[in-house]
Amino acid sequence: MAKATDTVAQPLHIAVLTVSDTRTEADDTSGGYLVESLQEATHVLADKQIVKDDIYQIRAVISRWIADAGVDAVLVTGGTGFSGRDSTPEAVEPLFDKRIDGYGEIFRMLSWQEIASSTVQSRAVGGLANNTVIFCIPGSTGACRTAWDGILRDQLDSTHRPCNFVGVLRTRQQRES
Template sequence: MSESPASNAPVPLSIAVLTVSDSRTPETDTSGQYLRQSLETAGHSCFDHRIVPDDIYQIRALLSIWIADPAVQAVLVTGGTGFSGRDSTPEAVAPLFDKSIEGFGEVFRALSLVEIGSSTVQSRALAGLANNTVIFCMPGSTGACRTAWTGIIRDQLDSEHRPCNFVGVLRARSPS
């Protein structure tokens, strides 16, 4: 756990949003839209917002570009975490992690249990750090994104959240 730097003002982050889906379009991507609006409401900026098919190599390729970009501090990924069809987000993303954040999936499923019951066992939500960029992967429903954002992510990307948050371990934002 990391303490954030002492400051009188919240630290705005540059965050990318990735929707993994074979069927969503910019008009129907309610989960990605929700995440983008939520991060902006929290005072962060959206570096980029993309939709890619549920394909391990396309997911990994775009994430690798964002992880290497010094302007990106966090990535929110929605979709592809279940067991149906081509769901492959965990297989695409986990190999990129330098460190896994085991507690994210555990806490997400605990929060989700209250909302959807035992169906939460089918969520393979995960998170980790790659090149000092935090990546949170959650299911593709807007409800699941809301649960993850309000129950975990919002606080963990808030430099004023105590006793700890991830802001202190993220790379400094490059000048724009």
Template sequence: MSSSTEFTPLGMAVLTVSDTRDESNDSSGQYLAGALADEGHRLVAKQIVKDDIYQIRATVSAWIADADIEVVVITGGTGFSGRDSTPEAVSVLFDKVIEGFGEVFRAVSLTEIGSSTIQSRAVAGLANNTVIFCMPGSTGACKTAWQQVIRDQLDSRHRPCNFVGVLKVRANTVT
């Protein structure tokens, strides 16, 4: 798993899970789409779905089957309220779980929101050579996740390792 000295842009999709958001007020999805573009990645797809296990799973399943999408970032549906179901919808699709994402996200969030971070069910995993990050729906949480964890892991120049190296090695071994 080697790291490149040149930036490797990735094809990315942004999914907002919400019963109340639309394109006019989806500040978290808009932030993530802008942040990934600012870093040089390609926004391949962006969608908003209701907090429904099957709608979430159907969208993510289609995206992990799309060879142009290497990364899916999901905002929303990771809390404990009645309809929050993103982890349940997505986790069953994972070939491998990235335990460290939720652990590091909560550790970083502890300094920002205190013990309320224990209510975050942020999860991540690999599915069909696609890395998937699920984070809370607040724009602040998305900024924390992107700036403190995800951005570097999607930068081929980041040392000592990053997910670009993993994705490229896995892509070359999948026939």
């Protein structure tokens, strides 16, 4: 794992994708929460979109972002359950170069404290694709809060010790230079 050495937080460029067949910008509270949270942490919103729960629409948007060297991280909310057309993991996992297994494990552990056994229906997944870190979060605002407060805020903070994903992204960027 890459060690953090920064004493001042370095902002990342983060894109937010809401996966929903019903949400619009006017009522996308989960995506809105993630945007507010990342900006409060001094990160830069690279882009924000809403797409229908369709494997190919999800994959197309995320593929554009991971091909863009200006996007460091992608936060996806929605489409991680078992009902209806939930297909975010199926759309995103083929894009991963490496999985972040611990993300889903820790998310479900934290979620257990809030929703008990219902957390087994969470298919929160994370991975690294083309030097971009991707985290898929269930679609409720509460789940976004759990992921941000319990995992993402620290792991996207270059000053968090003993390690964070900013260090991993920088190590990979240096190797590729």
